[in-house]
Amino acid sequence: MTTEVTNKTEETIKNSNFIKDIIDEDLKSGKHNQVVTRFPPEPNGYLHVGHAKSICLNFGLAKSYNGRCHLRFDDTNPTKEEQEYIDSIKADVQWLGFSWGDHEYYASNYFEQLYDWAILLIKAGKAYVDDQTADQIKETRGTLTKPGTNSPWRNRSIEENLDLFQRMRNGEFQNGEKVLRAKIDMASPNINMRDPVMYRILHAHHPRTGDKWCIYPTYDYTHGQSDAIENITHSICTLEFQDHRPLYDWFVENLPVPAVPHQYEFARLNLTYTVMSKRKLLRLVKENHVNGWDDPRMPTISGMRRRGYPASAIRDFCERIGVAKANSTVDFQLLENCVRDELNRNALRFMAVTRPLKIVITNYPEGKVEWIEAENNPEDPSAGTRKVPFTREIFIEQEDFMENPPKKYFRLFPGNEVRLKHCYYITANEAIKNPDGSIKEVHCTLDPESRSGSTPDGRRIKGTLHWVSATEGKKAEIRLYDHLFLLANPDKVEEGKDFLENINPESLEVLTDAVVEPDLVKVAPGTATQFLRMGYFVADLSHTPEKPVFNRTVGLKDGWAKVQRNQ
């Protein structure tokens, strides 16, 4: 990849958005003199492209305002979090091209401080230990239209609350036996303000703090204070937390925190033909509808990486979709366009025949091998050239030959002349059939004057086909990926059914008869390439020169399909 070309995309006009407007105002008014953001994943799953949007936003803002962005794990629920996820999240953020420097934090680092602050709230009469069961708390919370009612334990003495909270920490109670609640307003129209739970008892092993704690703070009690401790200026989250902002502010206002951070919300990313919730992605993995979190059909960062999507393309995508507050679903084609855009400029070209049809060039000597020079990337002359072997027997794509072609088909058919890319012109003379009537091979003749793709008479040739020597080419496995779901909106299902109903049974097609030019099998796993006329393909993680495997990243735009459609 050349840096020069890559930078060109990165510098495309940046969209303005309401968060930048807020930051501009804050900087102008002197409210802040630097920008500090944070990306706060919960380590309970792998990151997906929706997280990429948040990562690009937070790290991107920090970068363009010369501030910094923290990576903070929101690890307050040990029953769902694992070290494996922490590791994968760090790898994915780095792969996306962002760096948090020394600023790697964990909400669990603040457990002791959070505990001390909880005691302050108790002493101020603003928090209490509640003995009600989860069900009782649920019942007394009220509904959307009816106010809740006070817990019978709401007015315990400060001393008793202090003692009970200490004993909760000491492990004297079972899970669920008691919780610490903020004393706010059980009649608030905002349900989040109806005495929200601050601590629950969870006798569980934490990936970071081990068995030190058996009480864990909730998200609401943790997030704002963590932001304050880290001096976060702009705490950016998704829309569903809008209702939590008053609570976020309440804790910050009622605690002696070192700074006053503010929360801003934007709409999460939705993409057509895929699902984005961690719960659903987890199901796809656990129920084996895909082969793991990094299956190339997954919208995870690791899946896209394995699929061959360049990090720069994902960044470009996140820039192009913008940041706003309206719920929206972005067309998957925009993502694919970003991927093609990047790959077109940087991917090395090769020839590979996915579904081979043998061509015998009857006027070419048996056993002869000519080495034809081929450019590696027409978009980038500095990518150089390579030599491709040409022989009497070659393979072309099955779909590139038809005995009875429709109008405007200018590939190979009896009597027609086409150009072999980088090579000779050939004319089809005869289709040799198998006993069952299928085509076994096609006999052709070449024009010796046409070597290198043109002739002295300058005659125009409309069709150019890619090809691979039948004797010098290498066998390879090619995996063609398609959308994991049949519908643009996978959640659109009949009553009682779920998104799995819409899984595309043909989202993966494995071709084992593919033949590729010799140089191609030598590439390293992860190398992005273009198979001429077929699309962009990446050497899979499992790829070796002895057992080549390529994943289709995305196809090329198909102009012929459009011609047929409009016919």
Added chain:
RNA sequence: UGGGGUGUAGCCAAGUGGUAAGGCACCUGCCUUUGGAGCAGGCAUCCGUAGGUUCGAAUCCUCCCACCCCAGCCA
């Protein structure tokens, strides 16, 4: 029926009182040794609806409509 949000083209999205950016998709041409790429052009008399204010409104006001989120000891 309580509270919080959002409605600009098929899909995203700028726009912050002066007469609708940009991208994707789509459509036309041109060009082409990838039916790719590239180049040129087209694509909202109108901004959810109805009123009002104003010389002037997508932008301000009012009503209405639609959609999303909230009743985890998840985040």
